[in-house]
Each structure stands twice: as C-alpha cells, then as structure tokens.
Amino acid sequence: MKTVLKWLLRIVLMLVLAAAVVGVWKREEIQRLLAVNSLFSEEKIVHNFSHMDQAFLTVPLPRGNGPTWELPYGPAYDLPEGGRDWIEQRAVTSLLVMQDGQIRFEEYYLGTGPDDRRISWSMAKSYLSALFGIVMNEGAIASLDDPVVKYAPKLKGSAYESATIRNVLNMASGVTFDEDYLDPNSDINRMGRVVALGGELDDFAASLKDSFAAPGEVWQYVSIDTHVVGMVIRGATGRSIPDLLTEKIVQPLGLERDGYYVTDGAGVAFVLGGLNFTTRDYARFGQMILQNGLREGRQIVPAEWIKESTWPSAPTEPGKIGYGYQWWIPVGAHEGEFLARGVYGQYMYFDQPRGVLIVATGADRKFREPGVNEQNIEMFRKIAQSL
Incomplete structure (x- = not known):
C-alpha cells in the first residue's frame, strides 16, 4: 500500500x-x-483600448525624424443640441472635429487623453485601402481583376481560389465567415484567439474552404477579406505591411507619436483592425484623405484612387449603407461623403465639400444595437452642417 x-x-x-x-x-x-x-469587459474596455500592446504582439510604426504636421486651432465650436448626451450614451472616448484644416473641437472622455494610442479596429481597413492604391499606382499590381492567388499562392485550394482582388476589396468574396463578435465560437473570435496565441493568419485564411455565393455576387462584411488584401500586397511587393505603411504613409504624414500594429505569431500585421494611433494622428491621416491624398504639396495617395475607393461599388442591398474598397458610404450620401468605421465606436467621417473631418474613438459595448450606426452618422452630419 x-x-x-x-x-x-x-x-x-x-x-x-x-x-x-x-x-x-x-x-x-x-x-x-x-x-x-476580458478585452471588452465593462470594467476594462476603456483601458484596454489604449493599451493593446499589453495584450498582443506588436510591431512599431515609427514616425521618423521629420517635422510634425501642425494642426492649427480655429475658432472655438460647441456641439449641436444633443451632442453631449450622445457622447455619454455612446461611450465616446475622444472627439476631434476639423474644418478647412483647423481643429474646431477636441475633447477626451472616460479618463483618456491626447497621448493615448487608441485601437483603430476596422478603421485600419481604410488605411490598407490607401496603401493598396499607392502600390498599385507604382505598378506592383497589374489589375483589380487579377485573381488573388496570383499574388497570394498560399490561398490555392481555399475558398479564395476563384476570387479577384476587386472582390476582396469590395467584401464580396462569397467566403463563409461568421462575424458575430458576441459568439465566442464565431470565426472572428476564433481568429482573435489565433492572434492571441501566436498563430498565423495566413494559415487561418488558407484554411477557409466554404463559400455561400460566387465571388462578386453578394456583399457580406467579411473581415478576413482584408487580410487577403494584405497578403496580395505582401506577395506583390515582397515587403511587410508595416514597412510599406511606414514608408509610404506614416512618415510622410508627420505624426506626433509612433504608432504600432498588432501582429500575429509570425509578425504579420493584423491589417483588418490592429492599428494604434493617437486621435490627432488619426486626424492627420484623415485630413490627407480629405485633401484627396495631398499633404503640403506632396501627393501621398493617388487622388483617383481615393475617388474610386470611396465610391459605393460593392453589391450592397438597395437602400442600405454602401461600401467601396474598404470604405463605407452612408445612405443618402452626397459626393465626397464617406467614412471609415470600427467596432465599439471608432469613426473617421468625411464631408469633402464642407471641408469637414470628424474623428471619434469609443468603447461602446452597445455598438451592435439596431440604429446605433445610423445615430452616429446623423450626429456627424449634424456637426458638419452646423459648423
């Protein structure tokens, strides 16, 4: 015994x-x-969204040694009626309003401040679109109608084999992917665990075998499509997205602070949602886009690409919000009105004819409730029209 x-x-x-x-x-x-x-828990979400480098692997996006692009302050502006209530209801953490290149309103909430580098979530998709336009203009990519496997051969045999670059830019790949953030077993949350545990997103994309529609027929928001856009850029240039974004966009913008990307275990940038910048540095990117790719006489992003990518070219349903090449176009939008959008209340809203850019970050755990996105766009429009 x-x-x-x-x-x-x-x-x-x-x-x-x-x-x-x-x-x-x-x-x-x-x-x-x-x-x-615990990333989105009520007691931690605000802190976490300013400290993503404490939870994930990251790679820096250095601002370089150039001078900072100074954003001057214009005449003071107060929000329209209902604006303060909206900020509280939507758990806004920062709001910056620019008109004609001047800051008209800038405030921070819920304990955040101007030095916080806030997670972009899907606003990062619009950055990648801008980078795509640059490398295509430089000749690295021949046509939007090339198959993605021409530049990303690892996707041969996957659900992406018959998709074109245009299809994935439009979120019309037809690939089956569950984007339910509230379901722990959804594809989007499985992908998050791949990143957290040091797995490789290229493998994850290549593992997807099922389609619900032929490429180009149906629009459905599928975030992994954006990762495939990143695979195409990497395959076409032989360079990483962080290196390209730093050289082509970040350093020419004259940011205040270095930014960073969340990465997977192979050091590949989480291009569909992993950018982290200060609110003012998001505004510098936004102001450049508002100015059709120009910053102080330098054409950073081709103007024609901005026009094409912000046009509602995707096969979205009539009467619903439109989509271009990784940009959103609101219902009833006039020419030059579009936005970048991320979950939990991250926005860049553009009204080019009025010269207005609005950047908002948030920690809105109710962002999925019906009508919330429409309410946010209504507030942005109200602000733009009242300046």
Whole structure:
C-alpha cells in the first residue's frame, strides 16, 4: 500500500512540475489569451483600448525624424443640441472635429487623453485601402481583376481560389465567415484567439474552404477579406505591411507619436483592425484623405484612387449603407461623403465639400444595437452642417 501511495505521489508531483514548466513556457500566450477573454469587459474596455500592446504582439510604426504636421486651432465650436448626451450614451472616448484644416473641437472622455494610442479596429481597413492604391499606382499590381492567388499562392485550394482582388476589396468574396463578435465560437473570435496565441493568419485564411455565393455576387462584411488584401500586397511587393505603411504613409504624414500594429505569431500585421494611433494622428491621416491624398504639396495617395475607393461599388442591398474598397458610404450620401468605421465606436467621417473631418474613438459595448450606426452618422452630419 505504501508503495502504491509513493508511486501515486510521484506521479502527482511530476504532473505538477510539468504543469509548472508549461505554465512558464506558455506564460505570455496564456496571459494574452486571458487578456483577450476580458478585452471588452465593462470594467476594462476603456483601458484596454489604449493599451493593446499589453495584450498582443506588436510591431512599431515609427514616425521618423521629420517635422510634425501642425494642426492649427480655429475658432472655438460647441456641439449641436444633443451632442453631449450622445457622447455619454455612446461611450465616446475622444472627439476631434476639423474644418478647412483647423481643429474646431477636441475633447477626451472616460479618463483618456491626447497621448493615448487608441485601437483603430476596422478603421485600419481604410488605411490598407490607401496603401493598396499607392502600390498599385507604382505598378506592383497589374489589375483589380487579377485573381488573388496570383499574388497570394498560399490561398490555392481555399475558398479564395476563384476570387479577384476587386472582390476582396469590395467584401464580396462569397467566403463563409461568421462575424458575430458576441459568439465566442464565431470565426472572428476564433481568429482573435489565433492572434492571441501566436498563430498565423495566413494559415487561418488558407484554411477557409466554404463559400455561400460566387465571388462578386453578394456583399457580406467579411473581415478576413482584408487580410487577403494584405497578403496580395505582401506577395506583390515582397515587403511587410508595416514597412510599406511606414514608408509610404506614416512618415510622410508627420505624426506626433509612433504608432504600432498588432501582429500575429509570425509578425504579420493584423491589417483588418490592429492599428494604434493617437486621435490627432488619426486626424492627420484623415485630413490627407480629405485633401484627396495631398499633404503640403506632396501627393501621398493617388487622388483617383481615393475617388474610386470611396465610391459605393460593392453589391450592397438597395437602400442600405454602401461600401467601396474598404470604405463605407452612408445612405443618402452626397459626393465626397464617406467614412471609415470600427467596432465599439471608432469613426473617421468625411464631408469633402464642407471641408469637414470628424474623428471619434469609443468603447461602446452597445455598438451592435439596431440604429446605433445610423445615430452616429446623423450626429456627424449634424456637426458638419452646423459648423
């Protein structure tokens, strides 16, 4: 009996030791997974959205040594009726309003400040669109109607094999992908765990085998399509997205602070939602886009690409919000009115004829409720029209 007890005790000790070794070996992965599981919790969401580098692997986007693009302050402006209530209801963390290149309104909320580098979520998709326009203009990509596998051969045999670049830019790949953020077993949340645990998103994209429609026929918001756009850019140029974005966009903008990308375990940027910049640095990008790609006489993004990419070319349903090449076009939009949008209340709203740019960041856990996006766009329009 004593021999059996000693044997059992020895096994238990070995299991405890093994668990301890694994715990140390996988400590960072376990910590990231725990962080992901509480990323959107009510008591942590505001802090987390300003400190994504504490939860994920990242790569820097250095601003370089050039002078900062100064954003002058114009005449003081107060929000229209209902604006303060909207800020509270929508858990807005920062709001910056620019008109004709001047800051008319800038405030921070819920304990955030101007130095916070806030997570972009899907506003990052519009940055990638701008970068795509640059590299295509430089000749790295021949046509939007090229198949994605021409530049991303790893996708051969996947659901993306018959999709074109235009299809993935339009979110019309037809690839089956569950974007339900509230379902822990959805594809979008499985993808988040891949990133947290150091997996590779290229493998994740290549593993998708099912389609619900032929490419180009149906619009459905599928975030992994944006990762495929990134694979195309990398394959066409032989360079990483962070290196290209830094050289082509970040450093020419004259930002205040370095930014950073969340990455997967292979160091590949989380291009569909992993950018982190200050609110004013988001505004610098937005102001350049508002000015049709120009900054102080330098054409950073081709003007024709901005016009084409912000046109509602995707096969969205009539009467619903439109979509271009990784940009949103509101219902009833006039020419030059479009936006970048991320979950939980991240926005860049553009009204080119009025010279208005609005940047908002948020931690709105009710962002999925019916009518919230429409309410936000209505407030942006009200602000633009009241300046």
